[in-house]
Amino acid sequence: MDSDEKDSRTPEQEVARMFRVYRTVHEMVIDRGYIINSEAYNEIEYFRERCVKSGVIHKESMMFQVQKNDNPNEQLLVVFPDEKPVGVKYLKILCQKMLDQKVSRGIVVFPGTLTAAANKAIQVINTKENKNYEIDTFSEADLMVNITQHQLVPKHYVLSEEEKKTLLNKYRLKETQLPRIQITDPVAKYYGLKRGQVVKIMRPSETSGRYGKVEEVILPDTGGTWSLSVR
Numbered sequence: 001m002d003s004d005e006k007d008s009r010t011p012e013q014e015v016a017r018m019f020r021v022y023r024t025v026h027e028m029v030i031d032r033g034y035i036i037n038s039e040a041y042n043e044i045e046y047f048r049e050r051c052v053k054s055g056v057i058h059k060e061s062m063m064f065q066v067q068k069n070d071n072p073n074e075q076l077l078v079v080f081p082d083e084k085p086v087g088v089k090y091l092k093i094l095c096q097k098m099l100d101q102k103v104s105r106g107i108v109v110f111p112g113t114l115t116a117a118a119n120k121a122i123q124v125i126n127t128k129e130n131k132n133y134e135i136d137t138f139s140e141a142d143l144m145v146n147i148t149q150h151q152l153v154p155k156h157y158v159l160s161e162e163e164k165k166t167l168l169n170k171y172r173l174k175e176t177q178l179p180r181i182q183i184t185d186p187v188a189k190y191y192g193l194k195r196g197q198v199v200k201i202m203r204p205s206e207t208s209g210r211y212g213k214v215e216e217v218i219l220p221d222t223g224g225t226w227s228l229s230v231r
Contacts, residue, residue: 009055019047024143034066075103084112086219088121098133106135146188156205164198
């Protein structure tokens with residue numbers, strides 16, 4: 001191997017970093033209720049075989065598509081663009097791909113930043129008026145670790161519509177009676193929570209072992225979220 005070829009190889013430290021990102025994304029889509037048929041994503045050797053060609057990471061090979069557990073027609077496409085920063089041109093290509101493949105949700109894991117125009121485009125894409133698809137964005141740095149596995153982050157459970165109705169009826173509450181937290185909360189973003197959804201949060205309690213906390217996610221008109229403690 002000549003020196004030029006050796007220098008073009010992805011450094012081992014970068015391979016290990018991208019493997020961690022790749023693993024966290026898979027854990028995230030599983031937690032969102034999508035099907036991953038193999039646990040091989042946990043193994044760095046699998047990542048090398050799939051995504052590293054001739055010593056170089058190929059972001060195209062990191063891309064994958066999955067379907068919801070309870071609805072095979074609900075597809076999710078995860079992409080890892082190589083360009084810095086990611087701009088509108090890339091998003092246009094991605095949106096067309098999602099339309100062609102009838103994919104309703106996308107996740108973009110970008111290496112640096114999004115351009116100002118791309119950020120604005122994402123906001124437009126994710127409006128109520130666009131019923132074709134929606135796109136979540138994460139920087140690679142966001143996904144270096146799985147924040148939901150940190151010992152200080154309690155377990156979150158996303159409630160179904162039926163469970164939400166049961167909860168509100170039980171405590172005779174309206175959604176507008178729930179206090180709020182910010183939509184920028186990293187865990188809310190991790191789960192891809194949308195307007196009107198509710199999550200139950202289980203926290204350890206020194207007196208009773210465990211108690212539940214329920215949060216209404218995304219307050220209409222303000223972009224905030226609601227929360228309710230249930231002991």
